[in-house]
Amino acid sequence: MKKYYVEQTRAFDLDKLAQVYHLDKLVYTEAMAGNIESDSKRFRKVPESFLLLREEDQIIGYICFFPVTDVFYEGMLESDNLYDNNIVPKDMEIFEKNRRHHIFIISMVINPEFKGKGLFRLLTKTFKERIKQYNDDNYIISDISGYAVSGPGEHILKSFGCKIIKEIFDEEEGSAKLYIGTYEDFMREYNEE
Numbered sequence: 001m002k003k004y005y006v007e008q009t010r011a012f013d014l015d016k017l018a019q020v021y022h023l024d025k026l027v028y029t030e031a032m033a034g035n036i037e038s039d040s041k042r043f044r045k046v047p048e049s050f051l052l053l054r055e056e057d058q059i060i061g062y063i064c065f066f067p068v069t070d071v072f073y074e075g076m077l078e079s080d081n082l083y084d085n086n087i088v089p090k091d092m093e094i095f096e097k098n099r100r101h102h103i104f105i106i107s108m109v110i111n112p113e114f115k116g117k118g119l120f121r122l123l124t125k126t127f128k129e130r131i132k133q134y135n136d137d138n139y140i141i142s143d144i145s146g147y148a149v150s151g152p153g154e155h156i157l158k159s160f161g162c163k164i165i166k167e168i169f170d171e172e173e174g175s176a177k178l179y180i181g182t183y184e185d186f187m188r189e190y191n192e193e
Contacts, residue, residue, distance in 0.1 A: 007051070008052075009047055017039055028149075044089070083104075084173065154177060164178070
């Protein structure tokens with residue numbers, strides 16, 4: 001029987017990033033998949049930004065998330081742009097105790113070969129536990145946000161207590177919906193699970 005588990009990254013690792021990028025190319029358009037260079041810059045800024053779903057030594061899915069600055073967060077609310085691969089390190093913050101954090105989920109992927117096995121549930125459950133642990137450890141979580149570009153993405157963001165704020169259209173990347181939820185909204189969903 002195959003063993004699946006989730007691990008959080010702690011340091012920049014180009015091999016892991018290459019496996020993540022391979023997954024991106026399996027499920028996203030070329031524009032949405034981005035590139036290793038921009039992914040590397042973000043990963044170096046916040047090395048703990050990935051929860052990796054593994055089947056033994058193979059990465060088969062992930063959630064990428066990180067804190068963003070107040071300036072980025074406010075700009076995201078005001079803008080009609082889709083923020084994804086255009087997020088740069090200056091838009092991000094590192095996790096710091098006793099500071100308020102806006103958590104941005106940039107992407108979530110499961111290798112299509114592994115869909116239908118309940119693995120998104122394992123990944124999202126681990127994400128929820130990790131966010132709660134950050135907050136319990138005084139890395140104060142203010143809110144969680146992300147853009148949904150698919151029905152499953154919307155469902156997952158809703159499971160984190162997020163609500164649709166607006167829908168935008170990007171010429172390169174298509175339609176996307178911005179979802180945001182407070183930590184209190186997140187905890188309501190967490191406690192109902």
